[in-house]
Amino acid sequence: MNSEKITQDSDLSLKLFVVLNRALQSIEKQVIKDIKNHGLNLSEFAVLELLYNKGDQPIQKIGQKVLLASSSMTYVVDKLETKEYLKRRACPNDRRVTYATLTELGKQLMDDIFPEHKKAIDHIMGGLNYEEKESMIDQLKKLGYYAQKN
Numbered sequence: 001m002n003s004e005k006i007t008q009d010s011d012l013s014l015k016l017f018v019v020l021n022r023a024l025q026s027i028e029k030q031v032i033k034d035i036k037n038h039g040l041n042l043s044e045f046a047v048l049e050l051l052y053n054k055g056d057q058p059i060q061k062i063g064q065k066v067l068l069a070s071s072s073m074t075y076v077v078d079k080l081e082t083k084e085y086l087k088r089r090a091c092p093n094d095r096r097v098t099y100a101t102l103t104e105l106g107k108q109l110m111d112d113i114f115p116e117h118k119k120a121i122d123h124i125m126g127g128l129n130y131e132e133k134e135s136m137i138d139q140l141k142k143l144g145y146y147a148q149k150n
Contacts, residue, residue, distance in 0.1 A: 027124055030120075031120070031124065034116075034117060034120040034124075035117070038109075043066070043068055043072065043076045044076055044079060044080055044085075045117075046066035046067075047062055047066060047068075047076055047077065047080060047086070047100070048080065048086070048102070048106060048109070050066055051086060051100060051101070051102045051106070052102060052106075052107070052110040052114060056089065056100065057099065058091070058097050058098070058099055058100075059073065059074075059088070059098050059099065060097065060098075062100060077100055080100075084105050084106070085102065085103060085105055085106030085109060086100050086101060086102055086103055087101050088100060088101075089101050
């Protein structure tokens, strides 16, 4: 590869980074707006969505799955417990482990809002057709896996 081609490729990589970040910011802004309409913040919704779709989870693992620091995780779980959307449950086999479990109120909330949230996400992603979404998913996975290796 000649030096001009390397410079062009480097410039294009930088442009891709900027475009990806701006697109993510725009999407995230709309997603947060939708979630706030349901009286939750992004972290609270992420925890509820995980429990709703994956079942009871060790509190220590939730933070990793929804990308929250452990100090923030305790705060979010406390808030959701205060709102009576989840409860803590001790692990019968290991006293060091505590599970987060959706309460009936939490399950009802997610039964009510998750279908609406899914529609909102579909609308937000409406700038791409089905084939473009599939292609974008494949390309972003490829990019993410490559970035993880380096």
